[in-house]
Amino acid sequence: xxxxxxxxxxxxxxxxxxxxxxxxxxxxxxxxxxxxxxxxxxxxxxxxxxxxxxxxxxxxxxxxxxxxxxxxxxxxxxxxxxxxxxxxxxxxxxxxxxxxxxxxxxxxxxxxxxxxxxxxxxxxxxxxxxxxxxxxxxxxxxxxxxxxxxxxxxxxxxxxxxxxxxxxxxxxxxxxxxxxxxxxxxxxxxxxxxxxxxxxxxxxxxxxxxxxxxxxxxxxxxxxxxxxxxxxxxxxxxxxxxxxxxxxxxxxxxxxxxxxxxxxxxxxxxxxxxxxxxxxxxxxxxxxxxxxxxxxxxxxxxxxxxxxxxxxxxxxxxxxxxxxxxxxxxxxxxxxxxxxxxxxxxxxxxxxxxxxxxxxxxxxxxxxxxxxxxxxxxxxxxxxxxxxxxxxxxxxxxxxxxxxxxxxxxxxxxxxxxxxxxxxxxxxxxxxxxxxxxxxxxxxxxxxxxxxxxxxxxxxxxxxxxxxxxxxxxxxxxxxxxxxxxxxxxxxxxxxxxxxxxxxxxxxxxxxxxxxxxxxxxxxxxxxxxxxxxxxxxxxxxxxxxxxxxxxxxxxxxxxxxxxxxxxxxxxxx
Amino acid sequence: xxxxxxxxxxxxxxxxxxxxxxxxxxxxxxxxxxxxxxxxxxxxxxxxxxxxxxxxxxxxxxxxxxxxxxxxxxxxxxxxxxxxxxxxxxxxxxxxxxxxxxxxxxxxxxxxxxxxxxxxxxxxxxxxxxxxxxxxxxxxxxxxxxxxxxxxxxxxxxxxxx
Numbered sequence: 229x230x231x232x233x234x235x236x237x238x239x240x241x242x243x244x245x246x247x248x249x250x251x252x253x254x255x256x257x258x259x260x261x262x263x264x265x266x267x268x269x270x271x272x273x274x275x276x277x278x279x280x281x282x283x284x285x286x287x288x289x290x291x292x293x294x295x296x297x298x299x300x301x302x303x304x305x306x307x308x309x310x311x312x313x314x315x316x317x318x319x320x321x322x323x324x325x326x327x328x329x330x331x332x333x334x335x336x337x338x339x340x341x342x343x344x345x346x347x348x349x350x351x352x353x354x355x356x357x358x359x360x361x362x363x364x365x366x367x368x369x370x371x372x373x374x375x376x377x378x379x380x381x382x383x384x385x386x387x388x389x390x391x392x393x394x395x396x397x398x399x400x401x402x403x404x405x406x407x408x409x410x411x412x413x414x415x416x417x418x419x420x421x422x423x424x425x426x427x428x429x430x431x432x433x434x435x436x437x438x439x440x441x442x443x444x445x446x447x448x449x450x451x452x453x454x455x456x457x458x459x460x461x462x463x464x465x466x467x468x469x470x471x472x473x474x475x476x477x478x479x480x481x482x483x484x485x486x487x488x489x490x491x492x493x494x495x496x497x498x499x500x501x502x503x504x505x506x507x508x509x510x511x512x513x514x515x516x517x518x519x520x521x522x523x524x525x526x527x528x529x530x531x532x533x534x535x536x537x538x539x540x541x542x543x544x545x546x547x548x549x550x551x552x553x554x555x556x557x558x559x560x561x562x563x564x565x566x567x568x569x570x571x572x573x574x575x576x577x578x579x580x581x582x583x584x585x586x587x588x589x590x591x592x593x594x595x596x597x598x599x600x601x602x603x604x605x606x607x608x609x610x611x612x613x614x615x616x617x618x619x620x621x622x623x624x625x626x627x628x629x630x631x632x633x634x635x636x637x638x639x640x641x642x643x644x645x646x647x648x649x650x651x652x653x654x655x656x657x658x659x660x661x662x663x664x665x666x667x668x669x670x671x672x673x674x675x676x677x678x679x680x681x682x683x684x685x686x687x688x689x690x691x692x693x694x695x696x697x698x699x700x701x702x703x704x705x706x707x708x709x710x711x712x713x714x715x716x717x718x719x720x721x722x723x724x725x726x727x728x729x730x731x732x733x734x735x736x737x738x739x740x741x742x743x744x745x746x747x748x749x750x751x752x753x754x755x756x757x758x759x760x761x762x763x764x765x766x767x768x769x770x771x772x773x774x775x776x777x778x779x780x781x782x783x784x785x786x787x788x789x790x791x792x793x794x795x796x797x798x799x800x801x802x
Numbered sequence: 803x804x805x806x807x808x809x810x811x812x813x814x815x816x817x818x819x820x821x822x823x824x825x826x827x828x829x830x831x832x833x834x835x836x837x838x839x840x841x842x843x844x845x846x847x848x849x850x851x852x853x854x855x856x857x858x859x860x861x862x863x864x865x866x867x868x869x870x871x872x873x874x875x876x877x878x879x880x881x882x883x884x885x886x887x888x889x890x891x892x893x894x895x896x897x898x899x900x901x902x903x904x905x906x907x908x909x910x911x912x913x914x915x916x917x918x919x920x921x922x923x924x925x926x927x928x929x930x931x932x933x934x935x936x937x938x939x940x941x942x943x944x945x946x947x948x949x950x951x952x953x954x955x956x957x958x959x960x961x962x963x964x
């Protein structure tokens with residue numbers, strides 16, 4: 229039976245059990261959209277910007293563990309995916325992004341809406357393809373899914389010229405995939421695992437350091453079982469939040485630039501740092517020369533290139549985190565570390581996370597703690613900046629794959645479309661984007677997507693009228709020279725304004741009206757006692773998105789804070 | 803120091819761009835890169851000469867291995883290997899200088915490929931060091947133009963059964 233390239237694309241997606249395609253049409257991909265018309269086995273979600281489509285697919289993928297799929301057109305459609313691809317690539321998110329391309333005979337001619345997206349996206353994808361023969365199309369799509377989801381996952385882009393989408397051919401989809409240059413390992417080396425188990429057993433100040441790799445590998449359960457046996461204090465990277473419940477007695481919190489006192493102090497004092505699925509990012513380690521000075525390091529990671537890159541490792545284990553932990557479990561022994569546990573307990577007790585702000589306006593941390601109490605099992609997404617760090621520190625997570633945030637690339641505008649994707653993939657859970665008033669406007673157009681899809685995503689805007697994290701840096705390191713960070717600035721403001729005052733406009737913009745204009749629900753919360761009722765009201769709404777404009781303290785900061793280039797024990801506090 | 807890395811890669815469009823892009827994107831030093839098809843027409847062999855300390859070169863090899871189109875990465879530094887390069891050099895040569903250049907070329911087993919009114923072109927295939935030596939000797943005559951191929955390299959065959 230002959231079928232067009234476009235029909236083959238749809239059949240290949242179904243063979244991969246894809247449920248949802250996030251897309252935006254354009255000239256050269258009309259054949260694929262045509263093949264989707266009336267299709268009941270695949271849900272097409274029309275984003276309002278291609279960047280939103282990619283982040284939505286990303287949120288779907290991170291929250292479900294499945295491959296997220298996007299379909300966009302050539303030229304600007306394709307270039308608009310770049311930030312989304314880079315975001316997913318940095319955080320190892322499996323995506324397949326299908327782009328239309330001009331017909332083969334026009335490639336290189338500067339044709340209308342032509343862009344060399346394979347060249348442009350090379351450094352922000354795990355792999356990419358330009359399909360040059362109709363006969364290769366099915367194989368390439370199957371390979372794209374296999375590469376995206378296996379090993380260290382990542383986005384794969386497939387660029388498909390329009391004439392290939394139209395051309396009819398009868399070859400079947402290949403049954404299996406084999407790529408001679410790509411054979412990701414999965415099992416860790418048994419000898420290395422034994423060494424790691426022995427090192428753990430004889431350590432007196434052992435510390436687990438968990439990262440996003442555990443979410444990706446589905447290893448939270450395996451880790452919790454090992455933790456039950458060994459009872460070792462644990463810190464996490466930003467991406468590793470939720471591997472242990474935030475309330476677990478051995479969980480010391482996030483490590484790094486905005487890490488907790490207990491977590492950072494434990495890293496600097498441990499004698500064994502047992503790191504799993506983390507790449508020792510500079511925001512987590514601070515000055516590498518001062519990092520974990522007394523520790524020997526075990527490092528489990530599926531990507532050999534992540535091991536011994538930033539931190540020297542005594543016991544490297546290349547492998548899938550879940551399989552390595554399952555092999556470790558029968559050998560795991562509780563070490564003689566009672567004194568160390570008492571020490572870490574004391575750091576937790578003596579340095580709890582206090583409330584921040586709340587004098588003139590709302591405290592952002594009270595808002596987040598109230599959200600956590602009202603929605604204890606939500607999937608939380610964030611934007612980037614103060615909103616992200618406060619959420620990481622103050623929301624209490626209990627489940628894996630429930631904290632979706634752009635960790636590596638730090639993409640403002642990620643959280644809202646990611647929340648839409650996560651909600652579509654998890655219809656029975658509540659999804660909340662904890663946003664800032666700056667970040668939310670970077671993909672605000674996705675309100676239209678959320679309204680038309682009827683997804684009840686809650687967007688909690690921590691509204692301080694500033695690009696808060698940059699403002700915080702300017703306050704602390706640049707003598708309050710608030711350059712380019714005030715979102716309420718008007719033409720009447722002095723060029724050297726260094727503080728908010730009574731002349732600042734009340735709303736910039738009015739998020740309640742904005743939500744209503746799109747057909748979403750919008751509330752404003754000014755007083756602390758209004759937080760909880762607003763959340764209760766939001767909980768009742770199940771058919772459309774809800775924006776809540778939390779008017780927070782304008783100059784609230786994230787504490788603790790490690791200055792750039794310092795060791796992570798050199799923490800500043802309020 | 804210079805490390806020689808030999809790659810077997812898929813013979814496909816864009817592979818060279820992936821590899822050179824990896825070096826430029828991650829700030830690695832690439833001294834030369836050569837590529838040509840192998841006995842298997844689906845496989846291209848690429849020889850890279852790059853510089854960096856051991857940790858950097860280790861990272862370069864790991865990053866190369868991550869590329870889907872790279873089938874095999876072999877480091878040829880520190881193992882018995884043949885490293886060869888081809889050079890064409892056009893030297894200013896008039897009158898008696900020609901004879902001198904002929905003699906120098908002869909010592910290096912270089913070929914005279916072309917002789918013109920004011921210059922002559924010498925071809926030499928050999929180790930990069932030997933090529934450097936010949937250039938040094940020809941420099942005083944004035945080098946009008948020079949082209950070097952970059953290194954191609956291969957591990958030597960074993961000399962005994964074990």
